[in-house]
Amino acid sequence: MKQKKVKIELKNLTKKFGNKVVLDNINLKIYEGELFAILGPSGTGKSTLLRVLVGIEDADSGSVIVDGKDVTDLPPNKRNIAMVFQSYALYPNMDVFGNIAFPLKIARMDKQEIEKKVNTAAKLLGISEILKSSINKISGGQKQRVALARALVRKPALFLLDEPFSNLDARVRFTAREELKKLRDNLGSTFIYVTHDQRETSNITTRVGVLNKGKFEQIDSFENLYNTPSTTWVADFIGNFPMSFISKSKDELIGFRPEWAVAGKGSMTAKLVTNELSGNINYWMCETKDGHMITLVGNMPLKVGTEIHFKLKKYNIYKNDTFVKQVNVK
Ligand SMILES: Nc1ncnc2c1ncn2[C@@H]1O[C@H](COP(=O)(O)OP(=O)(O)OP(=O)(O)O)[C@@H](O)[C@H]1O
Ligand SMILES: [Mg+2]
Missing domain, CATH: 2.40.50.140 (Nucleic acid-binding proteins)
Structure with a gap:
């Protein structure tokens, strides 16, 4: 059988703020093509974990390995990881096209090439019609897709999404989840996303890591988390x-x-x-x-x-x- 390729590996990762241990000696392997969800209550270190992976926050000890390469000491722009923030962090004074094109302009790519890449990403995410729209005039769901498209054009090895659905209303959330799964299937890329809502993990993920106080209590399919929770804490946390x-x-x-x-x-x-x-x-x-x-x-x-x-x-x-x-x- 073909061995699954490890996309990202965390080894003995620890992060403290002052005396407070926020990530407690985390060891984790995520395989190529996974749609991995990190689930846990507020304040358990979910966002911190993503920030350490992308490199905007330094770990106190341990290492981050992407595609077999140790990136622990590399700055965010050298890690080939794209992060979509909860707030989307779009530029309000640029239109949709400008926002998606931004990282390519920074990389001094030529104009025609930029246009091609932006159009391809926009088509994939179904936002071709709004490329000329102002950021202030599009919906929450559209903003989310713009933020995704902007991450996409860089062709990162890995996508990190922090609570990608939290700004969407319940009806759009369901579609957005399905779209994320489709995007993963189309691109074959690896995605890690954070949520504190378990309904967002039940049918689209490959695995779910349940984070509690800086440690993974259980990493498993949602079905197993529900049926055979490994601790009474997980049993209490998972399920309606x-x-x-x-x-x-x-x-x-x-x-x-x-x-x-x-x-x-x-x-x-x-x-x-x-x-x-x-x-x-x-x-x-x-x-x-x-x-x-x-x-x-x-x-x-x-x-x-x-x-x-x-x-x-x-x-x-x-x-x-x-x-x-x-x-x-x-
Ligand atoms: N820059 C910082 N300085 C000090 N403490 C911080 C900092 N960032 C986060 N923390 C603390 O670390 C802990 C984990 O925070 P984090 O934002 O990772 O939690 P989270 O699981 O993402 O929570 P939420 O679901 O509310 O987004 C919290 O106790 C938080 O107060
Ligand atoms: Mg958070």
């Missing part, structure tokens, strides 16, 4: 509802997703605390005798305090907050 836990023995917990439980029958019981409607599915949030909050799928809203019986079809076992195994009940 946190994973439900009940005590097993002294240092063991049983964890389950709402759809892994059958409510209405079974030997376990819990008291209804609140009904929660998500889409058109009703969930029963319940409290067990020993004080655990759990979420069950319920067929209708019930009175608070109702005792609900349930049993499990499937569950995970966690020991000292670490995944041990998954059990399917016959």
Whole structure:
């Protein structure tokens, strides 16, 4: 089998601000053609990680390797990495064409060549019609594409995108995600993007790295993050509802997703605390005798305090907050 080529490798990367460790000895390999998402709560170091990769922030120790070459001591313009900032950082006094052409002008490329490259990038991103428009007169989604096109014309080895969808409204977000995936498929380039919204990672990524306090808790497909989270922290963080836990023995917990439980029958019981409607599915949030909050799928809203019986079809076992195994009940 053909070995996948490593596009970027981080070795023992540590970054501190003052005494605060923001990136804690990170080791990571990202392969060519991946669409890799970095997911995590606010303040966990997601943006800092991208800034260290692109070279606008120096690491305290460790190295960044792109295409097998150590770029740790190289300035941003020598790393062949393009970063699209959350704010897009477009120049308001230039039109769309001027913005996309800017890095090529800086590189003193000749005019015809610039025109060709800008037109190709604009066509790929579907913004050919607005090349003459002023930046102030285009929508959020169009600005995002302009910023992407500007990164694209440099033909970087790697694209870094910091929260690329956060300025878009919910309807456009979905299309933008699909477009990012298409762009990746067309270019075959490697993309790393940051988000703190897990819905943005569930169907377009190759892998998702869950960052918590400067460390990756788990790097996996979204499906595995949901089904077999490696720690109770990931189990709590991933999913529309946190994973439900009940005590097993002294240092063991049983964890389950709402759809892994059958409510209405079974030997376990819990008291209804609140009904929660998500889409058109009703969930029963319940409290067990020993004080655990759990979420069950319920067929209708019930009175608070109702005792609900349930049993499990499937569950995970966690020991000292670490995944041990998954059990399917016959
Ligand atoms: N230049 C700086 N000087 C000092 N502290 C900083 C600096 N930049 C970031 N930090 C701190 O480092 C930590 C990580 O910040 P970072 O911006 O990487 O988080 P993030 O995961 O991107 O968060 P968000 O989801 O809110 O964007 C935070 O505690 C932040 O306050
Ligand atoms: Mg950030």
